[in-house]
Amino acid sequence: MINSSSDNVKKLNSINRRMFIVGSLKFFIMIGIVSRLFFLQVKENKKYLTLSDKNRIREWKLAPVRGEFHDYFGNVIAGNFEAYQLHVIPEQVEDFRYVIYRLKDLLELTDKEFNKVLKKKNQIKPWETLIVSDNLSWQKFSKINNHLYDLNGVKPVISISRNYPFKENFTHLIGYVSQANQDDIESAQVIKKNFVPGLKVGKIGLEKTFEEKLIGTNDIERYEVNAYGRRISQLEYQKGEKGKTLKLTIDTEIQKLANKLLKDKAGSICVMDIYSGAVIAMHSSPSFDPNLFVFGISQDDWQLIRNDPMKPLVNKTLQGNYSPGSTIKPIVALSALENGIINTNFTVRCTGKTEMYDQTYHCWKKKGHGYVSLRNAMKQSCDTYFYEIARKLGVDKLSETAKKFGLGEKVFGDLFDIEKKGLIPNTQWKKDALGKGWLLGETIITGIGQGYIQTTPIQLCLMTAQIANGGYKIYPHIVVDDKIKDQPIDKFTPLCKNSKHIKIVQDAIFGSTNEVMGTSYRSRIDNPKYQFAGKTGTAQVKKITEEERELDLKTFEIPYEQRDHALYIAFGPYKNPRYALSIIVEHGGNGSTTAAPMATKLFKLIIDRHKIRETLRNKRYLEI
Amino acid sequence: MYQHTRLSTNRLGFFQKFRNFDYILLLCILLLGFISLATMYSTDGGEVKFHTKSHFTKLVVFTLMMLILSFINIKYWFSIGYLAYVVVIGLLIWTYLFGITSSGSQRWINLYFINLQPSELMKIFIIVCLAKFFHRKKLENVNSLYTILTSLIIILLPMGLVIVQPDLGTAVLIAISGIVVLWFAGTNYKYFIYTFLGFIISLPFIIAFLQPYQKLRVLTFLNPDKDPLGAGYQIIQSKIAVGSGGIFGKGFLKGTQSYLEFLPEKHTDFIFTLFSEEFGFIGSALLLVIYAVIIYRIIAIGAGSRSYFAKIFCYSFGAAIFVYITINMSMVLGLLPIVGSPLPIMSYGGSSMLATMIGFGIVMSARVHNQQLIA
Numbered sequence: 001m002i003n004s005s006s007d008n009v010k011k012l013n014s015i016n017r018r019m020f021i022v023g024s025l026k027f028f029i030m031i032g033i034v035s036r037l038f039f040l041q042v043k044e045n046k047k048y049l050t051l052s053d054k055n056r057i058r059e060w061k062l063a064p065v066r067g068e069f070h071d072y073f074g075n076v077i078a079g080n081f082e083a084y085q086l087h088v089i090p091e092q093v094e095d096f097r098y099v100i101y102r103l104k105d106l107l108e109l110t111d112k113e114f115n116k117v118l119k120k121k122n123q124i125k126p127w128e129t130l131i132v133s134d135n136l137s138w139q140k141f142s143k144i145n146n147h148l149y150d151l152n153g154v155k156p157v158i159s160i161s162r163n164y165p166f167k168e169n170f171t172h173l174i175g176y177v178s179q180a181n182q183d184d185i186e187s188a189q190v191i192k193k194n195f196v197p198g199l200k201v202g203k204i205g206l207e208k209t210f211e212e213k214l215i216g217t218n219d220i221e222r223y224e225v226n227a228y229g230r231r232i233s234q235l236e237y238q239k240g241e242k243g244k245t246l247k248l249t250i251d252t253e254i255q256k257l258a259n260k261l262l263k264d265k266a267g268s269i270c271v272m273d274i275y276s277g278a279v280i281a282m283h284s285s286p287s288f289d290p291n292l293f294v295f296g297i298s299q300d301d302w303q304l305i306r307n308d309p310m311k312p313l314v315n316k317t318l319q320g321n322y323s324p325g326s327t328i329k330p331i332v333a334l335s336a337l338e339n340g341i342i343n344t345n346f347t348v349r350c351t352g353k354t355e356m357y358d359q360t361y362h363c364w365k366k367k368g369h370g371y372v373s374l375r376n377a378m379k380q381s382c383d384t385y386f387y388e389i390a391r392k393l394g395v396d397k398l399s400e401t402a403k404k405f406g407l408g409e410k411v412f413g414d415l416f417d418i419e420k421k422g423l424i425p426n427t428q429w430k431k432d433a434l435g436k437g438w439l440l441g442e443t444i445i446t447g448i449g450q451g452y453i454q455t456t457p458i459q460l461c462l463m464t465a466q467i468a469n470g471g472y473k474i475y476p477h478i479v480v481d482d483k484i485k486d487q488p489i490d491k492f493t494p495l496c497k498n499s500k501h502i503k504i505v506q507d508a509i510f511g512s513t514n515e516v517m518g519t520s521y522r523s524r525i526d527n528p529k530y531q532f533a534g535k536t537g538t539a540q541v542k543k544i545t546e547e548e549r550e551l552d553l554k555t556f557e558i559p560y561e562q563r564d565h566a567l568y569i570a571f572g573p574y575k576n577p578r579y580a581l582s583i584i585v586e587h588g589g590n591g592s593t594t595a596a597p598m599a600t601k602l603f604k605l606i607i608d609r610h611k612i613r614e615t616l617r618n619k620r621y622l623e624i
Numbered sequence: 625m626y627q628h629t630r631l632s633t634n635r636l637g638f639f640q641k642f643r644n645f646d647y648i649l650l651l652c653i654l655l656l657g658f659i660s661l662a663t664m665y666s667t668d669g670g671e672v673k674f675h676t677k678s679h680f681t682k683l684v685v686f687t688l689m690m691l692i693l694s695f696i697n698i699k700y701w702f703s704i705g706y707l708a709y710v711v712v713i714g715l716l717i718w719t720y721l722f723g724i725t726s727s728g729s730q731r732w733i734n735l736y737f738i739n740l741q742p743s744e745l746m747k748i749f750i751i752v753c754l755a756k757f758f759h760r761k762k763l764e765n766v767n768s769l770y771t772i773l774t775s776l777i778i779i780l781l782p783m784g785l786v787i788v789q790p791d792l793g794t795a796v797l798i799a800i801s802g803i804v805v806l807w808f809a810g811t812n813y814k815y816f817i818y819t820f821l822g823f824i825i826s827l828p829f830i831i832a833f834l835q836p837y838q839k840l841r842v843l844t845f846l847n848p849d850k851d852p853l854g855a856g857y858q859i860i861q862s863k864i865a866v867g868s869g870g871i872f873g874k875g876f877l878k879g880t881q882s883y884l885e886f887l888p889e890k891h892t893d894f895i896f897t898l899f900s901e902e903f904g905f906i907g908s909a910l911l912l913v914i915y916a917v918i919i920y921r922i923i924a925i926g927a928g929s930r931s932y933f934a935k936i937f938c939y940s941f942g943a944a945i946f947v948y949i950t951i952n953m954s955m956v957l958g959l960l961p962i963v964g965s966p967l968p969i970m971s972y973g974g975s976s977m978l979a980t981m982i983g984f985g986i987v988m989s990a991r992v993h994n995q996q997l998i999a
Binding site for chain 1: 762804808861864871884904905909912926
């Protein structure tokens with residue numbers, strides 16, 4: 001008993017001692033846990049609160065509303081319209097199969113379209129929106145609305161989308177928008193920033209150039225989401241800003257006329273204010289409807305456009321490199337005058353052809369023009385005269401003058417990435433590019449705008465404008481910028497030494513249109529209000545063989561691809577010039593019969609519209 | 625030797641027993657039950673759904689059971705000590721042979737009304753068994769080879785049966801429960817020190833023998849940001865939830881992390897995370913205080929018990945409960961690798977609650993019969 005009781009005491013002592021050790025240990029561990037809690041919940045609270053918000057809040061961007069394009073008079077030429085769309089959220093539909101087949105019937109979807117929708121459905125999560133149709137007609141949209149009682153989970157939605165009310169009229173100028181692809185996202189920061197699935201961005205033309213201004217900013221919806229990304233509740237809606245609306249210098253009426261004139265032809269028309277450089281109209285034909293691209297073009301439509309032999313996808317105004325033909329003659333004449341090669345009394349005898357350097361050069365008139373002075377040579381477009389002065393002038397001096405007047409250089413600078421520079425050859429160029437010496441014969445044909453020389457229609461228009469305004473440099477532009485930016489310093493600097501020379505050339509061009517024997521005499525307008533001066537041009541597409549020359553075929557007898565391009569440059573009204581234009585009709589045959597008559601119609605409208613334009617401009621200044 | 629007015633042989637009347645209850649302990653258990661019910665309600669998204677209902681039922685049934693067990697004389701607990709251990713070992717073997725497999729481990733026995741997890745029961749009955757084993761041991765015999773080997777076998781046998789399930793977490797907890805008894809029984813300090821050092825040295829080898837998922841857990845614990853959406857997900861989300869709770873918490877039913885399903889296992893192992901997110905530092909500290917009071921009361925009851933068995937059981941049970949709480953909280957707070965260990969009473973799970981309540985029942989019985997001597 002004593003033994004056992006002493007053992008009991010020892011046991012009690014031992015267990016109590018050990019309990020004390022464990023108790024102290026517990027105390028410290030407890031303090032450890034509490035300090036950990038304190039560290040996480042009080043000290044690091046901000047950090048974890050942010051992380052928790054990051055977890056639960058997710059942003060959804062909506063496509064921004066794109067800025068519009070207006071013409072000079074405020075007409076919307078690229079705007080937005082409300083597209084009727086049909087959205088389905090699969091998880092909200094009780095019987096998806098039933099609904100989707102019902103929709104197929106109602107919307108008359110083809111099997112191909114239907115399968116596309118089903119494929120899309122499999123790619124998304126069940127709570128994400130499935131766009132069954134992105135642009136429904138009003139009839140179908142109302143039909144769906146009438147059947148909604150039967151279509152659980154189907155949402156008719158009105159969304160904003162691009163619309164080009166004038167269809168093919170502005171396609172090459174403005175371009176079009178379409179769904180952004182990987183390249184678009186990678187190439188432009190602003191697209192990357194605003195990207196949402198289904199975002200439409202400019203693919204060509206001004207839509208592409210001014211993407212940054214037009215795109216606007218996203219609407220942002222903030223949702224609380226769960227761990228699986230399902231939206232639980234909307235927390236915030238942040239309205240985005242609509243893109244900037246750009247006002248163009250274009251006059252829709254003139255643009256429409258240009259389109260009408262070039263209907264079923266391949267070619268280009270551009271009209272420019274000779275003092276401000278404002279482009280009034282710029283059209284390339286054939287064109288296509290840009291609305292086709294907005295929701296993705298169908299394969300059939302695309303093939304139709306792509307395979308058209310008249311190449312609607314090419315913006316001929318900016319991308320078309322054409323031999324200027326006789327339209328270069330004013331520059332050749334001016335260059336000769338400027339360099340003192342000729343004066344107004346200088347004459348050449350034209351016999352229809354001349355032999356130079358073992359080669360025969362033909363004038364377009366077989367019988368020849370006889371003795372011609374500068375004025376007569378310009379009027380009748382005598383080739384022999386220009387062969388002679390080109391020979392005397394030399395290609396280097398000629399190219400110098402041509403470049404001064406804007407040939408061989410991009411007219412709009414960086415505005416259009418597709419714009420071509422054309423080519424104004426000189427001896428140095430040939431050595432560099434082709435590694436051969438310049439031949440004198442090449443100078444001679446350059447004098448009538450054949451050979452290496454290549455110009456774009458917009459360059460010809462600028463050249464004409466600068467001749468018309470008395471030889472002062474202008475910078476063409478399309479977008480009206482309300483803020484008057486720092487103008488280039490050399491704007492309105494004289495391009496020639498003696499203004500008399502410009503006067504001589506202007507007068508010669510006037511003769512070409514308004515005097516008997518002039519190449520475009522038949523297209524003249526006698527009313528001084530509309531009277532204009534113009535120079536025809538006919539650019540050969542291929543070298544004419546001797547046999548063909550003998551045959552002297554009419555235009556319609558030659559196959560389309562081999563017909564000459566018809567060109568015309570003009571400015572008016574002659575008494576007090578304001579506008580210049582260039583017309584080119586691909587394979588149109590002859591400048592005087594095909595291109596010049598278009599100028600007549602154009603000038604009538606241009607001059608009529610001028611007054612309205614001026615009134616608007618004055619009003620704008622008064623408002624400011 | 626302690627001659628007392630009330631002899632151990634005296635039978636206590638029902639009301640006397642009732643008066644002997646530790647009402648502070650009872651109150652704390654009920655309070656904990658209430659808190660766990662509210663938290664469960666929150667995990668169900670603020671609705672009375674399956675987990676809440678089931679938890680409520682278990683809570684009521686097991687609390688009643690605990691009260692009934694309190695009336696059983698502590699000496700009967702002593703007498704069934706070995707038997708209970710053998711029965712649970714039998715159940716573990718049964719589990720090994722015929723158990724239900726869920727998420728890769730075979731831990732449960734289907735009893736038709738409940739899926740019983742015998743390894744949870746073992747956490748209690750190993751204490752009962754070892755307490756009985758050491759009750760009569762003289763202090764000088766405690767460190768004899770025979771005693772130590774026997775007690776090691778008692779610990780290692782259920783451990784092995786649980787490890788093969790596989791359930792390392794519970795096996796470790798069973799081992800700790802057993803070792804705690806050895807500690808209180810007076811096993812020489814040096815054994816603990818040697819074992820501890822041996823464990824540290826062999827740790828790399830143990831890790832090498834771990835299952836790949838267990839290895840991953842250890843590695844993830846060391847660097848949870850290495851794979852934030854995979855293995856590190858649980859620990860990162862848990863820390864975010866706790867940390868974002870702040871001082872006052874996000875408010876009842878407003879824990880975004882759990883409500884939006886970022887929290888894994890929020891009903892069971894991570895229930896404290898949810899509680900902590902909604903009630904903040906103050907709430908968590910209060911919960912810890914409740915647990916501390918419970919443990920304190922258990923120890924106090926042990927200290928007030930006349931029988932060595934009751935004392936050793938209470939101390940060990942108090943220490944074990946403390947270890948369960950510590951391991952669970954350290955795990956969700958990112959202080960320990962993820963091991964499956966429930967938070968007593970708070971976590972959803974019948975077997976765990978059953979075992980804990982049996983433990984409380986024995987403690988309460990020790991309190992009611994604190995003058996009982998066991999020969």
